[in-house]
Amino acid sequence: MDYKTLKPFPKDFLWGASSSGYQCEGAWDEDGKTPSVQDCMPVVPGTTDWKVTSDHYHRFKEDIALMAEMNFKEFRFSVQWTRIIPSGDGEVNPLGVQHYHEVIDECLKYGINPVITLYHFDLPQVLQDKYGGWTSRQCIEDFVRYCEVCFKEYGSKVKYFLTINEQNMMTMFNMGGYKTDKERYQANHHMLVAMAKATIRCHEMCDAWIAPAPNITCVYPLTSSPLDNLAAMDYDQLRNRLYLDTIVFGEYPEAFAEYLKQRGAFPEITIEDMAVMKAAHPDFLAFNYYGGSTVRYVSEEEGMKIKGTSDWAHMDMQGMMTEPGMAMAAKNPLQEQTSYGMGIDPVGLRITLRQLWERYHLPLLITENGCGVPDTLTEDGKIHDDYRIDYLRKHIIACRQAITDGVRLMGYSPWSAMDLVSTHQGITKRYGLIYVNRDEFDLKDMKRIRKDSFYWYQKAIASNGEDLD
Numbered sequence: 001m002d003y004k005t006l007k008p009f010p011k012d013f014l015w016g017a018s019s020s021g022y023q024c025e026g027a028w029d030e031d032g033k034t035p036s037v038q039d040c041m042p043v044v045p046g047t048t049d050w051k052v053t054s055d056h057y058h059r060f061k062e063d064i065a066l067m068a069e070m071n072f073k074e075f076r077f078s079v080q081w082t083r084i085i086p087s088g089d090g091e092v093n094p095l096g097v098q099h100y101h102e103v104i105d106e107c108l109k110y111g112i113n114p115v116i117t118l119y120h121f122d123l124p125q126v127l128q129d130k131y132g133g134w135t136s137r138q139c140i141e142d143f144v145r146y147c148e149v150c151f152k153e154y155g156s157k158v159k160y161f162l163t164i165n166e167q168n169m170m171t172m173f174n175m176g177g178y179k180t181d182k183e184r185y186q187a188n189h190h191m192l193v194a195m196a197k198a199t200i201r202c203h204e205m206c207d208a209w210i211a212p213a214p215n216i217t218c219v220y221p222l223t224s225s226p227l228d229n230l231a232a233m234d235y236d237q238l239r240n241r242l243y244l245d246t247i248v249f250g251e252y253p254e255a256f257a258e259y260l261k262q263r264g265a266f267p268e269i270t271i272e273d274m275a276v277m278k279a280a281h282p283d284f285l286a287f288n289y290y291g292g293s294t295v296r297y298v299s300e301e302e303g304m305k306i307k308g309t310s311d312w313a314h315m316d317m318q319g320m321m322t323e324p325g326m327a328m329a330a331k332n333p334l335q336e337q338t339s340y341g342m343g344i345d346p347v348g349l350r351i352t353l354r355q356l357w358e359r360y361h362l363p364l365l366i367t368e369n370g371c372g373v374p375d376t377l378t379e380d381g382k383i384h385d386d387y388r389i390d391y392l393r394k395h396i397i398a399c400r401q402a403i404t405d406g407v408r409l410m411g412y413s414p415w416s417a418m419d420l421v422s423t424h425q426g427i428t429k430r431y432g433l434i435y436v437n438r439d440e441f442d443l444k445d446m447k448r449i450r451k452d453s454f455y456w457y458q459k460a461i462a463s464n465g466e467d468l469d
């Protein structure tokens with residue numbers, strides 16, 4: 001609906017931006033750090049590796065000073081398990097612990113709230129080798145122990161923790177390379193229990209708020225056919241509700257659970273697991289949003305053909321987004337797209353905010369949203385990224401509309417504070433407000449340069465979202 005006037009952003013609205021450790025820190029083997037599964041991931045041909053990235057590990061003070069200049073109220077970043085406990089399950093590494101104390105203190109110096117992601121795809125490789133990572137129940141205990149170290153060390157300084165980033169993408173895109181769906185959903189279940197236990201321990205150990213951080217989006221039916229509508233509803237369970245109903249209500253969404261059972265893919269669940277999931281209560285919901293998702297119904301037979309050998313290693317996106325007998329992803333002819341094919345859909349953000357608020361009634365924090373495209377550094381040292389400004393402006397207006405709808409939105413933390421390396425499309429696909437002067441293979445001087453979007457966002461924050469021109 002249209003309104004005559006929009007409500008203002010709350011006075012304590014958390015304006016800022018996000019990053020993740022393995023994508024921006026570099027220093028991949030420094031100060032005791034061991035490789036994570038992300039560091040060991042085969043590099044997509046034509047793109048950089050994970051060794052240096054944006055060198056934020058060494059330049060965090062300069063980066064945080066620039067964030068302060070932009071008037072940030074929060075900075076979302078991830079702690080790398082492999083720095084804190086390099087063996088995954090053994091000794092705590094004082095140098096790793098100290099590093100994040102320094103990052104947190106630097107944020108606090110400027111009045112920036114650190115929002116800490118505890119896990120951003122980066123399982124210690126050593127645990128993957130030792131017992132198959134999340135396929136083993138042992139991973140729950142090791143993850144919770146690592147979280148406890150973070151709560152003990154940082155819990156008195158940090159108000160907001162996020163447990164696991166985009167668990168749903170890891171599962172849907174089979175980032176763990178699991179051989180069967182049963183194994184994939186078993187690993188997923190272990191993560192759900194780990195997340196619930198970490199949530200409980202956070203509340204026992206500190207005053208901070210804690211939330212999951214999946215990638216959530218509304219699901220559109222490709223056509224108005226009843227079957228496509230049903231497919232959208234089902235896909236919503238698979239993509240969104242499996243990761244939120246479980247942590248908020250302690251329950252698997254019923255139709256999707258039955259779908260998995262009938263295909264022999266439902267995980268082994270103990271009574272204790274369900275009790276833990278019921279006992280955990282997140283304080284808010286964090287979520288990443290890039291664009292609405294569109295699906296159509298697909299029969300079992302057609303879906304099986306499309307699915308083929310899909311997994312993250314084969315980069316067969318269409319295959320990975322097909323569920324035989326349920327739904328498959330479709331291109332939405334009414335949705336704008338970036339040059340990398342990612343949807344641009346601010347209305348979808350408003351819908352998603354509404355759906356989350358109406359379902360769960362928990363405060364919401366947008367922890368990712370952004371425009372990943374190549375930028376051009378002009379001869380006079382500028383980056384005129386009006387496309388990014390346009391993207392951010394439209395999404396911030398959608399946030400304000402959702403607030404007027406009644407949604408309790410805590411903050412907006414787009415991807416990303418500075419340029420960093422994309423999950424599989426290198427550093428050419430840039431999201432940052434701060435430019436990092438390097439190319440895919442030439443590290444150049446890594447100089448930080450303020451993009452046009454930097455100045456625009458600075459003004460937007462200074463006016464608490466009123467001045468978006």
Ligand code: BG6
Nearest residue numbers: 020165166372415421422423424
């Ligand atoms: C999210 C992740 O999936 O989207 C980030 O949490 C990621 O790690 C971001 O970088 C953008 O996706 P991509 O593939 O363009 O890097």
